[in-house]
Amino acid sequence: MSLHLQRRARAVDALASAGIDLLVAGRQDHINYITGAHQLWTAGARPFGPVCTLNVATGEIFLLSTWDEGVPDDIDLDHLHGITWSGAIIYQRLAATPGIAAAQRVGIDAWSPGMAGLLSAVAPNAEIVPADDILLKARRTKLPSEVDAIRAACAVAAAAAAAALAHPGTDAQRLAAGVEAMALAGSSTPAAEPQVQGPIIDFSCIRSHYEGGLGRTANGAPPDARPHAALIAACVPGATGHDLRLAAPDGDWLIRGLGMGFEPPVINSRYGAHETLEANMVVSVSATTATEYARDTVLVTESTPEILSPEEP
Numbered sequence: 001m002s003l004h005l006q007r008r009a010r011a012v013d014a015l016a017s018a019g020i021d022l023l024v025a026g027r028q029d030h031i032n033y034i035t036g037a038h039q040l041w042t043a044g045a046r047p048f049g050p051v052c053t054l055n056v057a058t059g060e061i062f063l064l065s066t067w068d069e070g071v072p073d074d075i076d077l078d079h080l081h082g083i084t085w086s087g088a089i090i091y092q093r094l095a096a097t098p099g100i101a102a103a104q105r106v107g108i109d110a111w112s113p114g115m116a117g118l119l120s121a122v123a124p125n126a127e128i129v130p131a132d133d134i135l136l137k138a139r140r141t142k143l144p145s146e147v148d149a150i151r152a153a154c155a156v157a158a159a160a161a162a163a164a165l166a167h168p169g170t171d172a173q174r175l176a177a178g179v180e181a182m183a184l185a186g187s188s189t190p191a192a193e194p195q196v197q198g199p200i201i202d203f204s205c206i207r208s209h210y211e212g213g214l215g216r217t218a219n220g221a222p223p224d225a226r227p228h229a230a231l232i233a234a235c236v237p238g239a240t241g242h243d244l245r246l247a248a249p250d251g252d253w254l255i256r257g258l259g260m261g262f263e264p265p266v267i268n269s270r271y272g273a274h275e276t277l278e279a280n281m282v283v284s285v286s287a288t289t290a291t292e293y294a295r296d297t298v299l300v301t302e303s304t305p306e307i308l309s310p311e312e313p
């Protein structure tokens with residue numbers, strides 16, 4: 001089964017368990033997870049809109065897309081609709097969605113006052129409930145093919161970091177070299193702003209929907225002596241945020257979920273004490289001391305944590 005169909009099955013199971021009949025999604029990461037469609041990347045703030053609707057019982061999907069390029073074949077061409085700013089057209093499209101009029105619970109992953117009225121009109125019998133946490137919980141642990149995709153994205157980030165570290169020029173020139181190398185290696189979409197400041201290098205990218213990242217100090221310590229080495233070793237199933245704090249080095253550190261971008265949990269010296277790691281979660285582990293910085297992408301396994309980012313960029 002294709003990866004996006006495996007992910008969709010997970011999402012459908014989670015939504016069905018919560019008693020949700022229909023999902024109206026506007027967050028791009030949730031849409032990518034459910035549909036597998038490669039849509040145009042956008043940056044900046046934008047209002048919530050019904051980009052994707054999913055009938056939980058049938059698996060039927062309706063998707064905002066002006067063309068079928070990058071859209072999997074299991075989403076019918078007549079289920080695609082183009083961009084519009086007309087509330088009346090959006091209403092008509094939602095009202096025509098099979099099952100929405102009879103839905104008892106409609107899940108949403110974001111909200112706006114306008115959409116509140118619109119959904120109440122097209123689903124008059126439905127309770128409108130938040131589904132963001134339900135979907136994030138379904139995404140929390142990764143399938144084997146997801147891990148492979150994250151590993152491939154890490155390789156792209158490592159290529160960018162290597163190019164920046166090797167460049168003899170200014171920080172701006174080294175940054176440009178890293179960004180160029182990232183594009184040549186397979187991604188032109190950064191997951192966060194690249195960091196090239198003196199000896200510190202950090203790159204992350206989105207490749208095939210998945211994030212990979214790596215950070216280093218030039219000529220830094222070997223792996224076992226890096227500031228985050230103890231944190232990585234502590235990333236085992238059942239470890240709580242409190243346990244990770246006990247393993248944390250002096251200075252700033254962060255453990256956060258990673259998949260289709262930034263995901264829960266978020267654990268540092270102030271947040272996430274009661275979070276618990278699970279097998280097959282992927283996390284970004286970073287730490288900064290007075291002299292060194294390091295960040296790696298780590299898979300939580302049943303035994304020893306596996307570093308997905310290359311050991312050396």
